[in-house]
Amino acid sequence: MTRNKEPWIGQAVPRVEDAALLSGNARYIDDLSPVPGIKHVCFLRSPYPHAKLIDIDISAALKMPGVYSILTGDDISAITDPLVSAIRAPVTYYPIAVEKVRYVGEPVALVIADDRYLAEDAAEVINVTYNELSAVVDPLEAIKAMAPPLHEKVGSNVLHDRQFVYGDPDNAFAEADHVIKLNWRYPKQSATPMETFGVIAQFERQPDRYTVWSNFQGPYILQPIMARALRVSGNFLRLISAPFSGGSFGLKQSIYPYIVLLAAASRISGLPLKWTEDRLEHLMASSSAADRADELEAAFASDGTLLGLRFKNCVNVGAYVRAPEPASVYRMHAASNGCYAVKNISIQNTLVSTNKMPVGLNRGYGGPQFYYGLERMMDLTARKLNIDTAEIRRKNFIPKDQFPFHAPAGAIYDSGNYSEALDLLLKLSNYENIKQRRKQARAAGKLFGIGMGAGVEPSGSNMAYVTLAQTAEERKRAGGRSGGTAVASVTIDPSGAVSVNLDSTPAGQGHQTVAAQIVADILGLSPSKINVNTALDTGTGGWSLASGNYSNRFSSIVITSLTRSAEKIAMKLIKIAANILEVATEDIELVGGGARVVGIPDTAIPIERVAAAAHWDPVSLPTDLEPGLSDIAYYNPDVLASPDKEDRVASALTFGYIFDLAAVEIDPATGRVTVDRYASVHDVGRVLNPIIVEGQIRGGFAHGFGAAMFEELSYDDNGNFLSGSFADYLCPNASDLPHLEFAHYRTDTPTNPLGSKGMGDGSSMLTPVVMANAVADALGCEQIDLPLTLNKVWKLIQERKIK
Amino acid sequence: MKTIEIVLNGMNRSVSSEEGTPLIYVLRNDLGLTGTKLGCGLEQCGACMVLVNGEPTFSCVRTVEEFEGCVIETIEGLGNPEQPSLIQKVFAEENAAQCGYCTAGVIVSISGLFAKNPRPTDKQVKEVLCRHLCRCGSHPRILAAIEKLRGQKLDE
Numbered sequence: 026m027t028r029n030k031e032p033w034i035g036q037a038v039p040r041v042e043d044a045a046l047l048s049g050n051a052r053y054i055d056d057l058s059p060v061p062g063i064k065h066v067c068f069l070r071s072p073y074p075h076a077k078l079i080d081i082d083i084s085a086a087l088k089m090p091g092v093y094s095i096l097t098g099d100d101i102s103a104i105t106d107p108l109v110s111a112i113r114a115p116v117t118y119y120p121i122a123v124e125k126v127r128y129v130g131e132p133v134a135l136v137i138a139d140d141r142y143l144a145e146d147a148a149e150v151i152n153v154t155y156n157e158l159s160a161v162v163d164p165l166e167a168i169k170a171m172a173p174p175l176h177e178k179v180g181s182n183v184l185h186d187r188q189f190v191y192g193d194p195d196n197a198f199a200e201a202d203h204v205i206k207l208n209w210r211y212p213k214q215s216a217t218p219m220e221t222f223g224v225i226a227q228f229e230r231q232p233d234r235y236t237v238w239s240n241f242q243g244p245y246i247l248q249p250i251m252a253r254a255l256r257v258s259g260n261f262l263r264l265i266s267a268p269f270s271g272g273s274f275g276l277k278q279s280i281y282p283y284i285v286l287l288a289a290a291s292r293i294s295g296l297p298l299k300w301t302e303d304r305l306e307h308l309m310a311s312s313s314a315a316d317r318a319d320e321l322e323a324a325f326a327s328d329g330t331l332l333g334l335r336f337k338n339c340v341n342v343g344a345y346v347r348a349p350e351p352a353s354v355y356r357m358h359a360a361s362n363g364c365y366a367v368k369n370i371s372i373q374n375t376l377v378s379t380n381k382m383p384v385g386l387n388r389g390y391g392g393p394q395f396y397y398g399l400e401r402m403m404d405l406t407a408r409k410l411n412i413d414t415a416e417i418r419r420k421n422f423i424p425k426d427q428f429p430f431h432a433p434a435g436a437i438y439d440s441g442n443y444s445e446a447l448d449l450l451l452k453l454s455n456y457e458n459i460k461q462r463r464k465q466a467r468a469a470g471k472l473f474g475i476g477m478g479a480g481v482e483p484s485g486s487n488m489a490y491v492t493l494a495q496t497a498e499e500r501k502r503a504g505g506r507s508g509g510t511a512v513a514s515v516t517i518d519p520s521g522a523v524s525v526n527l528d529s530t531p532a533g534q535g536h537q538t539v540a541a542q543i544v545a546d547i548l549g550l551s552p553s554k555i556n557v558n559t560a561l562d563t564g565t566g567g568w569s570l571a572s573g574n575y576s577n578r579f580s581s582i583v584i585t586s587l588t589r590s591a592e593k594i595a596m597k598l599i600k601i602a603a604n605i606l607e608v609a610t611e612d613i614e615l616v617g618g619g620a621r622v623v624g625i626p627d628t629a630i631p632i633e634r635v636a637a638a639a640h641w642d643p644v645s646l647p648t649d650l651e652p653g654l655s656d657i658a659y660y661n662p663d664v665l666a667s668p669d670k671e672d673r674v675a676s677a678l679t680f681g682y683i684f685d686l687a688a689v690e691i692d693p694a695t696g697r698v699t700v701d702r703y704a705s706v707h708d709v710g711r712v713l714n715p716i717i718v719e720g721q722i723r724g725g726f727a728h729g730f731g732a733a734m735f736e737e738l739s740y741d742d743n744g745n746f747l748s749g750s751f752a753d754y755l756c757p758n759a760s761d762l763p764h765l766e767f768a769h770y771r772t773d774t775p776t777n778p779l780g781s782k783g784m785g786d787g788s789s790m791l792t793p794v795v796m797a798n799a800v801a802d803a804l805g806c807e808q809i810d811l812p813l814t815l816n817k818v819w820k821l822i823q824e825r826k827i828k
Numbered sequence: 829m830k831t832i833e834i835v836l837n838g839m840n841r842s843v844s845s846e847e848g849t850p851l852i853y854v855l856r857n858d859l860g861l862t863g864t865k866l867g868c869g870l871e872q873c874g875a876c877m878v879l880v881n882g883e884p885t886f887s888c889v890r891t892v893e894e895f896e897g898c899v900i901e902t903i904e905g906l907g908n909p910e911q912p913s914l915i916q917k918v919f920a921e922e923n924a925a926q927c928g929y930c931t932a933g934v935i936v937s938i939s940g941l942f943a944k945n946p947r948p949t950d951k952q953v954k955e956v957l958c959r960h961l962c963r964c965g966s967h968p969r970i971l972a973a974i975e976k977l978r979g980q981k982l983d984e
Contacts, residue, residue: 039920046928047916047935049863049903056862142846219867219875219929219963271865271929272963304868533927533964716923720966724926727965751872751961759957759967 033542033552034779037716040538041557046269054223054240054267055301063225064093066287066300067144069134069151070310071126074160074380074744075173078124081134082152089150091143094294096135098123105254105289108282110348111494112185112376115178118345120282126155127175127344128380129746130310135286137294141301160380160744164341165318167379175344175378184346185376185494189358189672191433192369194324197333201324205406210810211394212737213316213341216387216728216789217756218532220271221302222280222311226287228295234261235288236564240270242277242530243573246488248563250348254285262288263564266530273532274728275386275575279312279347305749313738314387314394315353316341321398324369329412331421333369336361336398340376343383350384351376352491356483356576357395359436359490359676364443364479365421368433374494380744386575388728392480392790397811400478400791404798405807414477414798415451419444422479429775435673437664438481438680439774439782446706446770447479450684453768454704459688462701472691472822473701474803478684478791484783485509485581485678487665488571497670507667509678511578512567513587514657515544515594519640521633523548525557525591526657528572529583534785535717536579540587542714543779547591548598549615550632567657577783580713581679582662585777590658597654602635604647662776679774681709681782685791687799696819698734698800700763705788710773711780719767721785726765729792731757734813832896837861837905843892851887851895852876855902863903863932867961874960877933878902884940884956903932906939914980915939915973922973926964934960934970938977947978 045051083095098121107117117123121132134151138144161167167182175182198204225238235255241247241264252262264284270277283300291298302311317340324333340354354374361370407417422443423430430438450456459475466473489506500506512528525544529536536559541552548555561568571578595615602620603610606628614623621629636654638645643652668674688701705726712718735755739747748754765788773780788795793811801809804821831844836859845854850869855861855878867875869888876888879901907913912920915938925931937956941948948956953974962970 040923040925042928043920043923043925044909044912046925046931047919048907048909048912049861049932050909051928052862053865053929055866056856217963219873219927219961220865269928272927274963301866304870304873533925533929535926720923720926720964720969723968724963724965727967728963750870751868752870756961756963757967758961759971760954762965762967765968 033545051269065141068132069148071131075158076155079154086147086151089147091139092147093137112346114184120286164377189372194333194369194371197369198324202327203325206322208320211317215313216274218272221307223301224287225299226291227297228292236263241280242273245572246570247281265562268560270532274388279385312385315384329417331367336372343381347383353391356391359434389786389790397794400794440772450706454686472803474799476795476798478795481680483677484577486576490676508661509571510569510661511583511586515590517636517654521636523555530574544591577785580781581783586658586660593656679782685795689799705767709784710782725787725789728789733793733796835899875933877936884937924969924973930962
């Protein structure tokens with residue numbers, strides 16, 4: 026089978042999504058009204074971080090105009106079961122408060138009315154009697170014996186505690202010339218997509234079934250959890266995603282409790298219901314990355330060789346542990362060596378509940394927190410041992426001849442050449458010149474610093490990595506878990522038109538464009554001839570547990586299922602064409618919108634005619650061919666196996682890598698940090714579409730920069746929430762973002778047919794630590810926490826003066 | 829209920845709505861113009877921007893009765909897939925949209941800016957863009973699109 030001479034893959038094909046987006050024609054969840062008679066929902070939410078629910082008096086509210094029904098935790102828990110997670114601690118999690126509230130913003134009552142205004146008016150006159158309890162928000166305070174327990178049945182606020190050992194860290198630390206210890210706080214942050222959550226739910230009888238439209242992003246492993254909570258078999262919970270989603274970055278995983286809530290409320294009320302989250306609700310009560318109180322000890326030889334690492338991760342999951350948590354602390358687990366060849370690692374993971382909003386997926390998912398420790402450590406150690414920050418990394422890098430590299434905790438790094446990629450970064454940033462300028466600036470009394478960071482980007486997750494939260498024995502009892510299956514289908518209709526369905530639920534990543542490029546190459550068509558549908562419908566389309574938009578799975582795994590499906594269709598087209606042209610299948614090629622005998626343009630027959638035979642004239646087909654032209658491919662990479670007895674797991678399929686460098690100057694009078702230079706090198710393997718890859722790289726940097734400099738979901742010590750608007754939760758705008766210089770270093774992955782690695786988290790994982798490293802270098806300080814606000818940096822400058 | 833007269837995307841419209849309703853809900857829910865997006869409801873993100881008498885204006889807080897007699901343009905009035913405005917064309921060329929949720933508001937603001945001044949200064953551009961949040965990080969590409977637009981005729 027011959028492909029187009031110039032493959033579409035790799036070209037800067039303009040995005041097919043843009044025409045609708047730029048003209049206001051794209052349909053997002055709040056733009057949809059899929060059934061008539063929809064009523065509107067608002068929530069009464071807890072103003073208290075921790076309180077017993079004594080009484081909820083809805084009598085006055087029910088008399089308000091336009092109100093149909095008001096439901097509370099008692100109503101919902103009567104017809105649903107709690108939402109489960111991989112954590113075995115007895116934490117009962119309903120999507121609405123039952124008996125107790127545990128964070129500010131937790132739903133207490135659900136009001137159904139003709140419109141949102143009327144619903145909010147009614148919510149205001151619901152009279153709730155709370156019995157306030159003392160609250161705790163700090164994870165290290167929460168684990169103390171005197172701390173108020175959130176979940177009495179657990180007995181403390183420690184929901185999970187596991188210790189892992191790989192290699193011989195005790196020996197490594199005993200033999201080390203230097204042991205360096207760091208502890209730090211990582212703030213609670215959110216990628217805050219511009220579009221908030223939206224859910225439309227309808228319950229129908231006979232058979233009793235739920236249909237839900239939403240901007241849920243997956244993973245669809247949560248679908249069985251929702252169905253179980255709603256007490257229906259999976260086929261009676263149909264999830265349909267909106268055609269467009271206004272950004273997600275992981276956040277829209279956490280819609281699923283609201284899907285259960287709206288579905289249950291639809292059943293009780295007998296009405297189709299819609300809820301669109303407002304911004305305050307989103308900031309206060311949707312989801313976020315976890316704040317952490319972590320500690321890292323590292324053992325080094327005198328020459329800077331990294332001998333061992335001891336991680337103590339203390340993760341604040343908030344008021345409830347909500348699946349797929351505790352995945353945020355296990356996502357990086359199998360790659361705890363980062364880019365380095367270190368063999369001896371111990372990890373302690375402690376999950377703590379506090380009176381904060383529950384956590385979940387957020388761009389980089391556990392990566393920013395993980396690299397904050399490891400890459401602060403590398404910069405700090407370089408300074409202590411008087412080694413160049415680039416060279417201490419190079420010394421410890423996994424050598425290029427060791428790929429595929431088996432990491433101590435089980436990750437299998439597919440490909441790379443870290444030393445050459447580092448060279449590219451040093452060249453791109455003009456490192457020698459920057460160092461020279463740092464010297465001059467310091468001689469002139471200025472505060473100038475350089476920070477660096479290196480990290481791998483696990484992509485295409487193994488759904489089983491979260492089962493590391495269980496012991497090998499528990500995993501055995503629970504039954505096998507493995508894989509990260511992707512699903513794609515290709516169909517050609519009687520007119521020869523090609524349709525593709527994907528299970529990747531994109532939220533701005535241009536999957537429609539890239540999928541069309543891939544299929545165009547295989548079928549010998551122009552991408553403009555291919556219609557790609559990404560609005561997943563579990564009732565009619567193919568999906569599996571790993572379906573969804575997370576862990577950069579599109580360009581690592583989904584493309585393989587798509588390639589396989591398209592190749593099967595191509596083979597069928599070839600067989601039909603060979604039959605029509607009366608030649609052998611080996612003699613047929615698909616090119617230029619049709620099939621022909623290899624190299625003989627005169628024999629070409631258009632794809633429309635080939636496809637027509639499969640639909641209009643099935644009797645003419647060769648006897649081994651079924652009628653029609655449709656294929657669905659389920660694909661799982663075999664390498665994504667279950668964790669082994671030693672708790673090693675191949676946690677993801679591809680491990681692209683990112684090396685970043687920042688140079689900053691700080692105004693000693695104000696603490697203002699000015700970025701002098703920011704450079705970033707990425708190995709994403711083969712670039713499928715440079716427009717889209719660049720968009721992802723710049724977007725990851727923007728999120729990382731916001732996280733480094735501005736962003737924190739703040740609570741006071743009593744658990745009151747302080748960041749309820751974009752005036753309080755500051756995100757970078759066009760004036761705040763410094764220029765990003767980036768370059769690609771390419772080593773194709775052998776794990777898929779196109780050679781592309783997963784990408785998208787990118788610098789969102791590294792920019793936070795790289796900026797901290799640069800500021801710490803400028804100020805000569807060791808202890809530094811994010812975000813690097815003016816106030817915080819100014820304080821560090823004052824401390825420096827005192828020293 | 830109150831009825832007001834506006835010129836919406838070039839057409840005279842009588843709009844009846846409950847008093848106190850922010851303009852965006854009338855546009856989206858009553859008039860079906862869903863291209864205007866709600867991002868924060870507090871005039872802090874710019875997703876809801878529309879042109880009112882040529883001025884970029886937040887539509888998420890101010891109530892519809894404040895707009896009696898105004899000429900209002902939404903993203904739908906600025907161009908369509910068959911006949912995109914130059915700004916929409918350049919945004920596509922510069923790949924300035926990712927998820928697209930903030931994009932309509934940005935295009936509206938930029939349209940207002942360029943209608944008054946085809947060669948805005950950097951400071952004027954930044955003043956306009958500071959009213960818009962974009963979490964996909966498309967800022968550099970939006971700036972590149974604006975750079976390209978400077979000095980080009982918008983009504984070609």
